[in-house]
Amino acid sequence: MKEDVDAVALVIFLFFFVLVTGMGFLASRWRRAEALDNLDEWGLGGRGFGTFVAWFLIGGDLYTAYTFVAVPALLYAGSAVGFFAVPYTIIVYPIIFVFLPRLWSVSHRHGYVTPADFVQGRYDSRGLSLAVAFTGILATMPYIALQLVGIQVVLEVMGIGGTEESSLIEKDLPLFVAFAFLAAYTYSSGLRAPALIAFVKDTLIYLVIIVAVIYLPIHLGGWDDIFGAAQSKIDTANAAAVDAGQPPAAALVPGDAANWAYASLALGSALALFMYPHSITAVLSTKSRNVIRRNAALLPAYSFLLGLLALLGYVAIAAGVEVSNAQQAIPQLFENEFPGWFAGIAFAAIAIGALVPAAIMSIAAANLWTRNIYKSFLNRDATPQQEAQQSKVVSLVVKLGALIFVLVLPDEFAINFQLLGGIWILQTLPAIVFGLYTRWFHRWALLSGWAVGMAYGTIVAYQQPSPTKPDVLHFGSPTALLPFADTTKVYIALTAFVLNVAVAVIVTLLLRSANTPAGVDQTNPEDYYADSGDPGVAMTTVQAEGDVATGGPGQSSSRDGR
Numbered sequence: 001m002k003e004d005v006d007a008v009a010l011v012i013f014l015f016f017f018v019l020v021t022g023m024g025f026l027a028s029r030w031r032r033a034e035a036l037d038n039l040d041e042w043g044l045g046g047r048g049f050g051t052f053v054a055w056f057l058i059g060g061d062l063y064t065a066y067t068f069v070a071v072p073a074l075l076y077a078g079s080a081v082g083f084f085a086v087p088y089t090i091i092v093y094p095i096i097f098v099f100l101p102r103l104w105s106v107s108h109r110h111g112y113v114t115p116a117d118f119v120q121g122r123y124d125s126r127g128l129s130l131a132v133a134f135t136g137i138l139a140t141m142p143y144i145a146l147q148l149v150g151i152q153v154v155l156e157v158m159g160i161g162g163t164e165e166s167s168l169i170e171k172d173l174p175l176f177v178a179f180a181f182l183a184a185y186t187y188s189s190g191l192r193a194p195a196l197i198a199f200v201k202d203t204l205i206y207l208v209i210i211v212a213v214i215y216l217p218i219h220l221g222g223w224d225d226i227f228g229a230a231q232s233k234i235d236t237a238n239a240a241a242v243d244a245g246q247p248p249a250a251a252l253v254p255g256d257a258a259n260w261a262y263a264s265l266a267l268g269s270a271l272a273l274f275m276y277p278h279s280i281t282a283v284l285s286t287k288s289r290n291v292i293r294r295n296a297a298l299l300p301a302y303s304f305l306l307g308l309l310a311l312l313g314y315v316a317i318a319a320g321v322e323v324s325n326a327q328q329a330i331p332q333l334f335e336n337e338f339p340g341w342f343a344g345i346a347f348a349a350i351a352i353g354a355l356v357p358a359a360i361m362s363i364a365a366a367n368l369w370t371r372n373i374y375k376s377f378l379n380r381d382a383t384p385q386q387e388a389q390q391s392k393v394v395s396l397v398v399k400l401g402a403l404i405f406v407l408v409l410p411d412e413f414a415i416n417f418q419l420l421g422g423i424w425i426l427q428t429l430p431a432i433v434f435g436l437y438t439r440w441f442h443r444w445a446l447l448s449g450w451a452v453g454m455a456y457g458t459i460v461a462y463q464q465p466s467p468t469k470p471d472v473l474h475f476g477s478p479t480a481l482l483p484f485a486d487t488t489k490v491y492i493a494l495t496a497f498v499l500n501v502a503v504a505v506i507v508t509l510l511l512r513s514a515n516t517p518a519g520v521d522q523t524n525p526e527d528y529y530a531d532s533g534d535p536g537v538a539m540t541t542v543q544a545e546g547d548v549a550t551g552g553p554g555q556s557s558s559r560d561g562r
Contacts (some may be wrong), residue, residue: 004159005158005159005160006158006335006340006343006344007340008339008340008341008344009158009335009340009341009343009344009347010158010160010344011344012340012341012343012344012345012347012348013154013158013344013347013348013351015344015348016200016204016344016345016348016352017178017181017348017351017352019200020197020200020201020352020355021181021185023193023196023197023200024181024182024184024185024186024188024189024193024194024196024197024359025184025185025188025189025193026189026196027185027189027192027193027195027196027197028188028189028190028192028193030192030195030196031045031046031048031192036189036190036388037384037385037388037389038384038385038387038388039113039367039370039371039384039387039388039391040111040113041190041388042190042191042363042388042391042392043113043190043191043281043363043364043366043367043388043391044113044191044281044284044285045190045191045192045195045285046192046285047108047284047285047286047287048285048287049195049285049286049287049291050286050287050291051290051291051294051295051298053195054282054285054286054291054292054295055295055298055299056195056198056199056202057194057195057198057282057285057360058279058282058283058295058299059198059202059299059302060194060197060198060201060202060353060356060357060360061194061198061278061279061282061356061357061360062089062273062279062299062302062357063205063302063305063306063353064146064147064150064353064354064356064357065146065147065149065150065151065350065353065354065357067085067305067306067309067353068150068205068309068330068349068350068353069149069150069153069327069330069331069350070146070149070150070327070418071085071306071309071310071313072309072310072311072312072313072316072329072330073313073326073327073329073330074313074326075230075310075311075313075314076313076314076316076317076321076326076329076330077250077313077326078233078234078237078249078250078251079249079250079251080251080252080253080254080258080262081254081258081261081262081265082310082313083254083262083310084262084263084265084266084269085266085269085306085310086303086306086307086310087266088265088266088267088269088270088273089270089273089300089302089303089306090300090303091266091267091270092269092270092273092274093296093297093299093300094296095270095271095274096274096283096292096296097292097293097296097297099433099436099437100274100283100292100296101289101292101293102436102437102528102529103115103118103280103283103284103432103436104283104284104286104288104289104292105289105527105528105529105530105531105537106118106121106436106523106527106528106530107284108284108530108532108537109523109527109530109534109536109537110522110523110527112284113284113367113371114133114136114277114280114281114364114367114368114371114372115132115136115275115277115280115428115432116129116130116132116133116136116368116371116372117129117371117372118432118435119132119431119432119435120372120376121521121522121523122435122439122521122522122523123431123435123439123443123446123518123519123521124443124518124519124520124521124522125443125444125447125519126376126377127443127447128431128443128446128447128450129372129376130372130373130376130377131428131431131447131450131451132372132428132431132432132450133368133369133371133372133373134373135424135425135427135428135450135454136276136277136364136365136368136425136428137277137365137368137369137398138421138424139276139421139422139424139425140276140277140278140361140362140364140365140398140421141365141398141401141402141404141421142402142418142420142421143276143278143357143361143402143418143421144358144361144362144398144399144401144402145402145403146418147354147355147357147358147361147402148175148179148354148358148402148403149327150327150350150351150353150354151175151178151350151351151354151355152175153325153327153328153331154331154347154350154351155174155175155178156325156328157328157331157332157335157347158331158335158347160174178351178355179399179403182355182358182359182399183362183395183396183399185359186359186362186363186395187392187395187396190363190392191281191285191360191363193359194355194356194357194359194360194363195285197352197355197356197359198356200352201349201352201353201355201356204345204348204349204352204353205305205349205353206305207345207349208334208342208345208346208349209305209308209309211342212308212312212315212334212346213308213311213312216312216315216319216333216337217315219337220315220318220319221318225318226311226314226315226317226318227252227314228318229314229317229318230252230314230317230318231252233250233317234250234251234252237249237250238250257487257489258489260482260488260489260490261479261489261490261491264479264490264491264494265419265478265479265491267491267494268422268426268491268493268494268497269419269422269491269493271426271429271494271497272422272425272426272429272493275425275426275428275429275432275433276361276364276421276425277361277364277365277367277368278357278360278361278363278364278365280364281360281363281364281367282360287532288531288532289531289532290531309330312330312333313329313330315333316329316330316332316333319333319336319337320336321333321336330350331346331347331350334346334347358399358402361398362395362396362398362399362402363391363395365394365395365398366390366391366392366393366394366395366397366398367391369390369391369394370382370387370388370390370391370394371387374387374390375387419478419491419493420461420475420478422478422491422493423457423458423461423478423491423492423493423496424454424457424458424493426453426493426494426496426497427449427450427453427454427457427496427497427500428450429497430446430449430450430500430501430504431446431450434446436528439518439521440508441504441505441508442507442508442511442512442516442518443518443519444507444511444516445503445504445505445506445507445508445510445511446504448503448504448507449499449500449501449502449503449504449507450500452496452499452500452503453496453497453499453500453503454496456495456496456499457492457493457495457496460480460492460495460496461475461478461480461492462474462475463480464476464477464478464479464480464492465477478491478492478493479491479492480492480495482495483495
């Protein structure tokens with residue numbers, strides 16, 4: 001621990017950390033069910049969250065340490081491509097407005113807990129379901145790792161823990177302690193914990209950002225001076241690169257060579273975002289289709305917040321922030337420019353902004369293991385209690401897997417963790433989203449396409465060196481040159497996805513021409529329009545309490561497309 005730790009900032013930080021930890025444990029009593037020993041309650045919060053709670057939960061789920069740390073770090077380092085996060089979070093909401101209500105309906109009609117549950121029911125294929133579940137777990141671990149990096153850089157800036165020369169245990173002990181508390185209250189309260197903590201997280205984030213974007217530009221001479229300082233740093237970095245015989249890489253606005261990378265990162269990330277199991281888990285925890293549609297309309301408010309946050313990367317340059325690790329730029333900015341009490345609030349906002357999604361992600365990955373690996377292959381007669389216990393234990397294991405990503409992969413640009421996960425998770429889109437509208441694709445063709453997309457994406461990502469650390473030879477960038485192209489780089493996930501779909505189409509045609517059995521579809525057309533209160537739709541905790549009070553079922557809700 002460094003000697004000049006700001007005691008006030010540390011006390012404020014610890015206060016909020018203890019507050020949310022207590023809320024995490026008490027969350028099991030919030031909207032209390034008779035027991036949390038089933039996945040509907042522990043893993044989906046009783047399937048009863050309304051628009052207000054869901055807005056905080058989904059927002060807390062999607063806008064994470066990625067928002068506060070990873071995106072501004074790219075701009076601080078001179079990479080204008082980092083702005084791709086703003087358009088992608090705008091593109092995504094019209095997309096989810098269309099398909100997520102259908103997934104909600106069929107999942108509630110059949111009691112599906114995970115997207116892989118739907119895939120198995122739709123295609124009658126445990127193999128395809130296993131592929132979707134495996135991919136979801138694999139893609140979630142680097143995303144959780146990004147959250148842990150967010151907590152880690154805050155602790156480093158605060159001066160808690162060892163130095164770079166310290167042993168691994170001494171250096172990362174505070175991170176392990178935070179990890180332990182996260183694991184404990186997730187195990188205890190399930191999805192209710194991050195849902196409740198999300199209220200504190202979002203309140204702190206909005207407070208910190210509004211103050212920062214008003215005060216800092218005034219304090220630093222206005223946005224003209226801020227952008228001027230950023231351009232000056234970029235010009236200096238490019239001149240040094242040219243002197244070293246390297247091409248200039250920094251830019252305030254993406255140049256022609258970066259246009260495809262920028263556009264493909266935005267589109268690929270938008271398509272991938274709601275394929276992540278934690279995104280779908282948050283959606284399936286809502287009580288009706290209308291809640292999803294309302295949130296698709298309201299959540300772009302967070303996109304505005306993300307744009308302001310991204311600009312703080314340039315503000316850090318104008319403020320003269322000097323850090324060896326770009327991830328530390330924004331926490332260091334708050335420490336340098338604000339009094340200790342407000343810096344403590346900012347540090348707490350970043351750390352809690354990592355804890356909430358990390359909890360949801362570990363729950364979602366654990367549900368995939370339980371429903372689509374453990375129950376499908378290891379214990380087909382598992383009781384609801386056994387399922388819940390499996391998910392609780394595996395939620396701890398997934399977090400440990402994320403720690404391995406933090407320790408093994410380069411974390412200079414933590415956003416690569418999220419983009420690496422995006423390469424994998426996008427390969428599940430054909431099985432999930434296409435399956436919501438058509439049964440034309442053959443189950444084996446979808447599995448073949450998934451295998452090709454996963455193999456291509458992983459191999460190409462593995463071959464990418466770090467742009468700033470020549471000794472880091474693997475997983476250094478989410479973009480790669482297009483095959484047979486000399487200069488055009490695109491997001492690897494999108495190229496792999498195109499190959500995936502092409503293989504799925506070709507193999508489907510071949511299998512259909514050979515009359516290969518396609519399996520039995522367990523869903524019906526009307527399942528995709530079912531809403532809360534309709535016959536056969538899984539009842540929420542809130543509805544069940546209402547039925548006890550009134551002695552009868554709730555009223556049927558209106559449905560789209562009927």
